[in-house]
Amino acid sequence: MSDLGSTASDIYRNVLSVIEGVEPRIAAATRAELTDQRASLKLIASENYASLPVLMTMGTWFSDKYAEGTIGHRFYAGCQNVDTVESVAAEHARELFGAEYAYVQPHSGIDANLVAYWSILAHRVESPVLERLGAKNVNELSEDDWETLRKSFAEQRVMGMSLDVGGHLTHGFRPNISGKMFHQRSYGTNAETQLIDYDKLLADARAFKPLILVAGYSAYPRRVNFAKMREIADEVGATLFVDMAHFAGLVAGKVFTGEEDPVPYAHLVASTTHKSLRGPRGGFVLATPEYAPSVDRGCPMVLGGPLSHIMAAKAVAFAEARTDSFRDYAAKVADNAKVLAEGLLKRGATLVTGGTDNHLVLIDTGSFGITGRQAESALLDSGIVTNRNSVPNDPNGAWYTTGVRIGTPALTSRGFGADEFDKVAELIVDVLANTTATTTAAGTPGKAKYTLADGVADRTKAASAELLDANPLYPGLAVS
Template structure:
C-alpha cells in the first residue's frame, strides 16, 4: 500500500473499532488482539493468508443487509439491482482471471462449492423427480438406509477421489462426510514408496470402479497434478472430471500452473475457495463449462440459501487484484518460497512427504523426532509458529493425532518473506521439534497429545522470529488506537 492508503486504512479501522466498542467493547478488543497476534506469529497454515484492506473493507458494508436468492436478473426478492451488479462483476472477473466459460460466485465456502458441483453433476446426468425429493428431506435426519435409497434413485452413482491420508479432502468422498454418503465412493492413493500419484493406478481403479465423478485436487499433496491425464482417465470411463483447486487457485490465477497443470481447460467443473492462495474473502466459487452452467446456476436454492452479497463484492475486489501483473510475481514467489522451505528442511535432515514440493505447501513427517503431529503443532504454537497437524500416507496415528504437520508459504509471502527468511523458518521449526519430548499419560505411558518443550526454546524462537517479522510488518502503517 502507498503511504496515503495506509493512513486512510488506519483511520478507517480505528474509527470502525470505536463504533464497535460503543456497543460491545469486548469484540473490539478481541479484534485488536487478533491483529496483534497475527503480526507477532509466523503464520504457516497453508489454507490461510492476509486479505488486503480493500477486500476486508468491502465485506463491512450494507450489502450484508440484502436477501438475494436466485440469480442475476431472476431474484426471489425485489430491490436486488445492485446485488446483480456486484455478482455480475465478480463473475466477469473470475471468468477472465481463470479463462473459464462460466463462473458461479455465490457459494459461501469451499465445501458449499463442492456440494453445488456434486448436485449439479447429478442433476445434469439424471434430471428427474428425485431432485425435488432430495431437496425436501431433512439432511440431519437421513439414516444410512435413507442414503442408500437415495443413491439407488440416483442410479447408484459413484465417486472416485483422493484418499484423506494421501492428501485429499474430507469432501472428496470421505465416508463420514456428506460426500461419502451422497455417493457410493472409493478412493485412490499415492505410491507407498514415493508418495506421488501413480496415474496408471488411478486409471486402473477408475476402469474397475467406473465412477460417475472423478475428483482431482488436494489439500495436503505437495506436488503438481497432470490434469490432462486425469481428463483422459475420466473420458475413458465416461466420468465427469471435477477438480477442487481450493488450495492452489492462486497459483493457477498467477500463471504458475499452466498447460496440463492448469485444471480449468481440462475439467468439466472446477471448485475453489476464494481465500487461501487467492488472498480474497472466505468464500467459494464454481467454474464450469457451458454444458454444466445451467445446473450449477441452480446452486441456490438447490444447495445454498441466500448469497452473501457483501462477500461476493469482496470476491470481485480480490479477483480484480489477482488480475494485476503484481499478483503473478506474488504467486511465483509463493512457489519459490515453498522450495526454499523444503530445501531448508532437507539440509537439516528432516523427512518430507514426497521428498520436497513443487507447489505452495510442505508436508513434514515428524515421526523421526518421536512426536505426533498434534504434539509438534502444539509445541510450535508455544514458540509462536502457527501450523496444523496433518496425516501422512498410511499414517499410523490416524487423522486426529497424525504423524505430520502441513506448512504453507502464501501468508508469509504476502508479508514479503523470501528465500533467506524461509530457510530460517525451517531452522526454527527444526529447533523446536528437536527439543520437544512426548509427555506422559496419567497411567505413566507415553502420551500422543501432551509434550515437553525444553526450557528457553520458545523464547529463543520467538526472538528470532521477531527479527524477521519486524522487517516485514503486517498491514504496515495501520495503527489501531
C-alpha cells in the first residue's frame, strides 16, 4: 500500500465529520473498524484490503443513478456517464484476463454465478425451444409451450466440487439455490492424496451427463488443470463454468498461466472483485461470444439495477491489476502461502493435501484435538482472524467443522514476506497447541467451548503487534 500522505487523511477526516453530524454511532464504528483491522492478523482467505483510490471511488453520486439495461440500451434516461463507467470497467476486465466478453454488473460472486447459470439455461435450453417454435421470446409462447419450457429448465443437471473437499455453496449444494435449481451431483477428491481425481471425475460425468460442469473452489489449496476440465465437459456435452472468485488475482497477476488459467478453456467464468483481486465487493462474468447475448441480459434476468458506483470502483481495481506492481503482488501471495504452509508443517500441523500451491492453506484441527470452531475462536482471542472450514469427510459437519482456512492475500497487501509468514505459522501453532476442548456434562469433548492456556493470547498479540507495526495498513492515513 502506498503512502498517500495528508491528502487522504484530510479527505477521510472530513467525510467522517460529515457522517458524525448525522449519525455519530456510524462514524465511530467506521473508525473502530479501521483500528481493529490495523491491529489484527487478517488471514481470512476471502478478505483483502482495497486501495484508497478504490475505496474513494465507491463513495460518489453514481450511487444515486438507476441504470437497468446494458450499455447504450438503458431503461432509464440520463445514463451516459454510467455507460462510460461500465464500458471502461468491461474494457479493463477483458484486457486483464484476455477474455472476449466481460459483464461487470453483478453485485456479488453469488449473483455472478446465478447470471452464469441462467445464461447457460437461456442459451442451451430456452433458445432451442424458441427456435423450434418460431418464437422470438418467451412472451410469444402459448401456456402449454411455456409449461414445457419451465419443465425443461427444472430437469437440467449440474456437477460441481463437493463442499467438504473445497467447493462452494453455489456449486450445487442442496440448501443453496443452485442445488434447488438443478439435479445435482458432486465430485470429490482422492481419499489418499485429497487431490482432484480427473479420471474418476470423467467416469462420474459420463454416468451423470450434466448440462453444466462447475470448476473452481472456495477451500481447495491446489491448482486446477482447466484443460482437463474442458476435455471432460466436451466429452459429456457439458458447458464448462469456472468460479474463480478466490483465485482471480492469481490469474490476473499471471501466477496461473497455461492450463491453470481458466479463461482460454471455460465457456463462462464468474468471479468476485475482492478477495485476491483486491477490489471492491462485487462480481463479474467473462464469457465466450456464443454466451455473451444471454449474459448481457443478466439484468433483469437475475439482477436488479446495477450499482454504478461499484462498477466505477471495479474499473479502478481492474486498472490497478493491469500493472507490474500487481503482478509482483500476486507472485508474493503464492510464495507467501508456501512459506506459511511449510512453517505450519514443520511445527507439527496437519494440512489438507499436505500443503498449497495457491493462496490458501487448510489446517486440519483434529490433529490438535479441537474443532474448527474452537480453533477459530481461540485464534480470534489471540488477535488472529481466520474462518473455520470443513475438511474432507468432516466428522463435525459444516457448522463446527474440523478445519480452519487461512490465506495470504491480505497480509501480503500489508507487506508481509517470508520471515513474517513463518512467524505467523509459529503463532498459529502455539495458539492451537494450547487450546483444549471443554468437556460436556457427559464427559465428552465439546464442539464449541474451549480453554486457552493462560498467557497465550497476550504473548500472541504482543508478537503480532511487532509484525503489524512494521507493516502498517494504509500508512500515513489518520482519520481522527
